Structures are given as structure tokens and as C-alpha cells.
Amino acid sequence: MRFRSFSPRALPLLLLALLLTLPVLAVLASWLPIDQALGQGEAAPASILREMASTVLPSYLGTTIWLGLLVALGAAIVGTGTAAAVTLFDFRGRRAMEWLLLLPLAMPAYVTAYAYTDFLQFSGPLQVWLRDTYGLEGRLLPEVRSLGGAVWVFIFSLYPYVYLLARTALGERAAHLMEAARLMGASLRRRIWTVALPLARPAVAAGVALVLMETLADFGVVSYFGIQTFTTGIYKAWLAMDNRIAAAQLSTMLLVLVVLLLQLELRAQRRMRFTTSGVGRAGSAEAQPQRLRGWRCALAWLVCLLPVVMGFVAPVAFMLRPLAADWTVLPWNRFLEWAANSVRLGAITAVLAVAIALALAYAVRRRPDGLTRGVVQLASIGYAVPGAVIVVGLLLPVGWLQQAVPEWGLPALITATAVGIVWAYLVRFCAVALQSVQSGYSRIPMSLDESARMLGTGGWGLLRRVHWPLLRRSTAAAGLLVFVDVMKELPATMVLRPFNSDTLAVVAYQLARDERLGEAALPSLALVAVGLIPVIMLSRTLRSGRK
Known part of the structure; x- marks a missing residue:
């Protein structure tokens, strides 16, 4: 699409896009000798990179890749298996399983990590009971806070991304083609391996890419488990070593990995559109899932229930245990303060995000040229950027401006x-x-x-009098989704929150880090309750789309 001549009306959009992409631009600019030009006297970026390459970088890269591969494999197996079970087969309770499999989306991964650690660690109730009952000594279960424990947490927290996309792909075409293959005499095993799974491959690839992006962006699980990934390395370089250039360079490497995964996800999405095109609703409606009975029905139940139990039921039960044991030790007096801070930040961000989204979407509708679409795409890249990278990208230019113009006092404005x-x-x-x-x-x-x-209605009057009444439900959903995401966000909140403004996510992390896991249950369960809101919305959307 061709660009039209530049209009002064596009200037606010360009400034808005610059505001939303500044963290990424600042991280990329960290490779330039800006600190030396400002007289800071730090080592050149190239020398810092060589030093990291000979010390910590191989460990960060190896651990990150190994963690990603294991999580990708596990999430692909669990997500595809559950999607195939509820899409290709019919068994008692299948309708309930369709929405139960979404419940782990309500659980932040770091909350799941706290719950499993509290229950399975050396001093946890399970090992204590085993030692007391059978007269055993020492550690009886593998260490939870390890790479294997993190893989377990990520798989059962993030598999719904694969499940949702694979379920959509299988439901649109696979059932119809499997019915045709059955009429041609193909066995059930052959129909699954040669018809259904190849059709779901692009959807599974897209879901795995989303799972990997969430895994790379995570800070709570890897930090709590002591796993040295790029995310923990960024915070260690910035906060412990006070080397912002090293933190920025690690952020750049993490950003490169995320961009590669984003390209994989976009490519898989295009393949999904290709593989699902040309299939009528009537054809899909004629094909009925195969009815399961007996041991096959029990196997389908096991396949579907295991992820739900591991990713939602068990963590919630583990966190409810200290609440039921002794309510007096819980920080009820501070809970309302933490909740109020979370709600306040979430509400402010939701209102501003919806206002920005309305302005950008209206600009594209009113002037759909290349410049406007490019601005909107730039404003949308932030969701793929890990929170740790955004923190570094915001604080870097603030530091540069503080060195250049110290009387402005920008650090206090951003962090206080x-x-x-x-x-x-x-x-x-x-x-x-x-x-x-x-x-x-x-x-x-x-x-x-x-x-x-x-x-005679045009300009912003068109948005106010015509579009807004028709967009109320969409904007309400947008604000609610942003609000929930803000409530659960941890990396950026830990560093940038104002003084004496702890949120539920930060408090849950700090209490768990201090081994006060019983007290961490209250804010963690509050986050789970908030996270159920978009899960319920998604379940209703999927149910209405099937009718």
C-alpha cells in the first residue's frame, strides 16, 4: 500500500507510536557508545559483550534453550492430546472438559510454582507425612526448585495456548476429513496420525510459539527456582552488578529470540488460514465425533483431567491448605492495601489503553493508508516484548537524559x-x-x-455518536483484559512500582521468596480469582461460536 503525503494530523499518531516503541529503540541503541559520549566512562559495549561471552552468556543461552525445548515438547503433547480428545471423540462429560481445560489460564505460572513448592518441598506436608508414616528419613522427592520443576510448571500453566489453537484447527476440518477416511476403510490410529495431526500442525506450531514467548518472558518462576536464564540475567546485571549496558545487551539477545518466535507464530497463523480455507460449515456439521465407551472413555477422561488437576485444581488446593489451617497468620490487615494498589494501577492502565486503542483503530478506519497502518503495527509490538526488556528500555533513556540534563530529575518521575x-x-x-x-x-x-x-456527522463526532455506542461491549472487554493482565504482571511491577505501593503480584513473590509460602497464599488466590474472569469470557465466546 502506498503512503500518502504526510499530514499534520498524523503527528500525534507518530508521537504515540514513539512513546510505545521507545523501550525497544532504547535497548537497540544500547549498542552505541552513548555513555562514553556523555562522559560516563563505562566500558565500551563491545568489551562488555566479550566479557559476558566468556563468563555468563553460554550458561544463560544454554539454560534458556534447554528450558524452551522441554516446555515446547511438553506443551505440544499435552495441548494437542487434549484438543484431539474433545474434538475428535464424543464421551460423557466432553462439554465440561472443553471449558475445564481452559482453567490453567487463570493461574499465573509463578503462583503455580509457589503452590507446588509449598506442598512438595522437604519441609512440605507430603514429605513430612511420608517420613512420619513410613519411618523414612531424608529427602524423598526430587527438588522442586530445579529446571525439571520449572518445566513441569510451564507445561501445565501454558498448554492452553496450544489446546485452543489446535482445537480450532481440528474442529474446522479434521472431523469432516476423518469421517471421509473412515468411509474409505482407514483405521482409527491411521486417521489420527495421517489426517488429523497433519492438519493441526500449523496450529500446534503457532501455539508452541506463544508458549515459548511466555516462557522466555517469565521472571517469577525462573527467579524463584534459581534458574539462570536471560530474564534473571537481565535483573542481575542491572540490580546486582549495576551494569545497565550488560543488562541492555542481554535484553537485545532476548528480544532477538522473541522476534524469531513471533515470526514463527505469524508464519504458522498464515498456514492455518490456508489449511482451514474452503471448508463449509455444512460439511463440518455432518461429521460427528466418534463415540467412546468403556476403557476408551476412561482414557479420554484421564487425558483431559490430568492437565486440569496439575495446572489448576492441585495448585489451588495446595494454597487453600494454609488458609484452612490457620486464618490468623494471614496478612489480612495489609491485603486490602495491596489489592487497592493493584486495582488502582489496573484501572488507570485499562482506561488509558482503551483510549489509545480507540484513537488508533479510528485513525485506521478513517485513513487506512500505509503510514497509519504502520503506526498501529508499531504500537502493537509491545505485547511480544518481555517485561524485563521493557524495564531496561524505559530506564536507559531516563539515565541518559539524567546525565545530559541532571536538573530535570527524571529518574524520580519514573520510579517514584x-x-x-x-x-x-x-x-x-x-x-x-x-x-x-x-x-x-x-x-x-x-x-x-x-x-x-x-x-453532517464527521470527524470525532462520528466516533462519539456512531461508533462508540456500537463499540461499548468491545471496549469493555478490552479494558477488562488489560486490567487482568496488569493485575498479574510481575517483572515490570517489581522494578517500577512507586514507593510503598506493593501490588498483589509483587507481595506474593516477596512472601514466597522469604519462604513465607503460607502467607503468600492469600494474594496468590486473589490473582487466580481475577484471572478466572477472562477464562469465563473465553469459554462463553467459544460456546456461542459453536452454536
Whole structure:
């Protein structure tokens, strides 16, 4: 698409895109000798990179890749297996399993890690009971806080990404083609391996890419388990070693990995559109899932229930145990304060994100040229950027400006107020609001705009009087999704939150890090309760889309 001549009206959009992409640009600029030019006297970026390459970089890279491969394999198996079970087969309770398999989405991965650690560690109730009952001594179970424990947590926390996409792909085409293969005499095993799974391969690849992006962006699990990945290395370089250039370079490497995964996800999405095109609804409706009875029905139940129990039921039960044992040790007096801080930050960010999303979506609808679409795409890249990278990208330019103009006092503005953390949230979650608003706009025909202009309504009046009444549900969903994401966000919140403004996510992490896992149960369960909101919304959407 060709770019039109530059219009002064596009300047606010360009400034908005710059505001949302500044962290990424700052991280990339860290490879330039800016500190030396400002007279900081730090080592050149190239020498810092050589030093890291000979010390910590191989460990970070190896652990990150090994963790990603194991999580990708496990999530692909669990997500594809559960999607095939509820899509290709019919058994008692299948409808309930379809939405139960979404429940782990409500569990932040770091909350699942705290729950398993509290129950399975050396001093946890399970090992204590085993030692007391059978007269055993020493450690009876493998160490939870390890690479294997992190892989377990990530698999059962993130497999729904693969499950959702694979379920959609299998439901659109696989059942119909499997019915045709059955009529041609193919066995059940052959129909699954040669028809269903090849059709779901692009969807599984897209889901695995999303799982890997979430794994690479995680800080709570890897930090709590003591696993040396790029994310923990970034925080160690910045906070412990006070070397922001090293942190920025590690952020760049992590960003490169995320970009590669994002390209894989986009490519898989294009293949999904290709493989699911040309299939009518009638054909899919004629093909019925195969009915399972007896031991096959029990096997389907086991395949579906195991991830739900491991990813949601068991962690919630582990966290409810200290609440039921002794309510008096829980920090009830501080809980309302932490919840209020989380709600306040979430509400502010949700309102601003929805306003920005409305402005960007309306600009694309009103002037769909290459410049406007490019600005919107730039504003959407933040969701794929890990929170640790956003933190470094925000604090780097603040430090440079502080060196150049010390009288401005920018560090205090960013770290001592809510400006910095809300900015980071907007960079990270504006894409969530924008996607929901654009989805709402896709259901508004352009003929309404033309009719309104013929009646004398144009400009922002068109947005206020015509679009807004039709976008209320989409904007409400957008604000709610952003609010929930902000409530659960940990890496950026830990560094950029204002003084004396701990949130539920930060408090849960700090209590768990201090081995006060019983007290961490209360804020953790509150985060789970909030996380159930989008899961319920998603379940209703999938159910209405099937009707």
C-alpha cells in the first residue's frame, strides 16, 4: 500500500507510536557508545559483550534453550492430546472438559510454582507425612526448585495456548476429513496420525510459539527456582552488578529470540488460514465425533483431567491448605492495601489503553493508508516484548537524559511515581486493547460511516455518536483484559512500582521468596480469582461460536 503525503494530523499518531516503541529503540541503541559520549566512562559495549561471552552468556543461552525445548515438547503433547480428545471423540462429560481445560489460564505460572513448592518441598506436608508414616528419613522427592520443576510448571500453566489453537484447527476440518477416511476403510490410529495431526500442525506450531514467548518472558518462576536464564540475567546485571549496558545487551539477545518466535507464530497463523480455507460449515456439521465407551472413555477422561488437576485444581488446593489451617497468620490487615494498589494501577492502565486503542483503530478506519497502518503495527509490538526488556528500555533513556540534563530529575518521575509503571503497562498491553477494539470495528459496516457523513456527522463526532455506542461491549472487554493482565504482571511491577505501593503480584513473590509460602497464599488466590474472569469470557465466546 502506498503512503500518502504526510499530514499534520498524523503527528500525534507518530508521537504515540514513539512513546510505545521507545523501550525497544532504547535497548537497540544500547549498542552505541552513548555513555562514553556523555562522559560516563563505562566500558565500551563491545568489551562488555566479550566479557559476558566468556563468563555468563553460554550458561544463560544454554539454560534458556534447554528450558524452551522441554516446555515446547511438553506443551505440544499435552495441548494437542487434549484438543484431539474433545474434538475428535464424543464421551460423557466432553462439554465440561472443553471449558475445564481452559482453567490453567487463570493461574499465573509463578503462583503455580509457589503452590507446588509449598506442598512438595522437604519441609512440605507430603514429605513430612511420608517420613512420619513410613519411618523414612531424608529427602524423598526430587527438588522442586530445579529446571525439571520449572518445566513441569510451564507445561501445565501454558498448554492452553496450544489446546485452543489446535482445537480450532481440528474442529474446522479434521472431523469432516476423518469421517471421509473412515468411509474409505482407514483405521482409527491411521486417521489420527495421517489426517488429523497433519492438519493441526500449523496450529500446534503457532501455539508452541506463544508458549515459548511466555516462557522466555517469565521472571517469577525462573527467579524463584534459581534458574539462570536471560530474564534473571537481565535483573542481575542491572540490580546486582549495576551494569545497565550488560543488562541492555542481554535484553537485545532476548528480544532477538522473541522476534524469531513471533515470526514463527505469524508464519504458522498464515498456514492455518490456508489449511482451514474452503471448508463449509455444512460439511463440518455432518461429521460427528466418534463415540467412546468403556476403557476408551476412561482414557479420554484421564487425558483431559490430568492437565486440569496439575495446572489448576492441585495448585489451588495446595494454597487453600494454609488458609484452612490457620486464618490468623494471614496478612489480612495489609491485603486490602495491596489489592487497592493493584486495582488502582489496573484501572488507570485499562482506561488509558482503551483510549489509545480507540484513537488508533479510528485513525485506521478513517485513513487506512500505509503510514497509519504502520503506526498501529508499531504500537502493537509491545505485547511480544518481555517485561524485563521493557524495564531496561524505559530506564536507559531516563539515565541518559539524567546525565545530559541532571536538573530535570527524571529518574524520580519514573520510579517514584506511577508514571513509569503505567508507561510500561501501556507498552506491554496496549496491543490487547487494540485487538479487541479492532475486532469490534470489523463488525461495523462502512455504510454507517457514509450515512453519518451524508447527515453532517464527521470527524470525532462520528466516533462519539456512531461508533462508540456500537463499540461499548468491545471496549469493555478490552479494558477488562488489560486490567487482568496488569493485575498479574510481575517483572515490570517489581522494578517500577512507586514507593510503598506493593501490588498483589509483587507481595506474593516477596512472601514466597522469604519462604513465607503460607502467607503468600492469600494474594496468590486473589490473582487466580481475577484471572478466572477472562477464562469465563473465553469459554462463553467459544460456546456461542459453536452454536
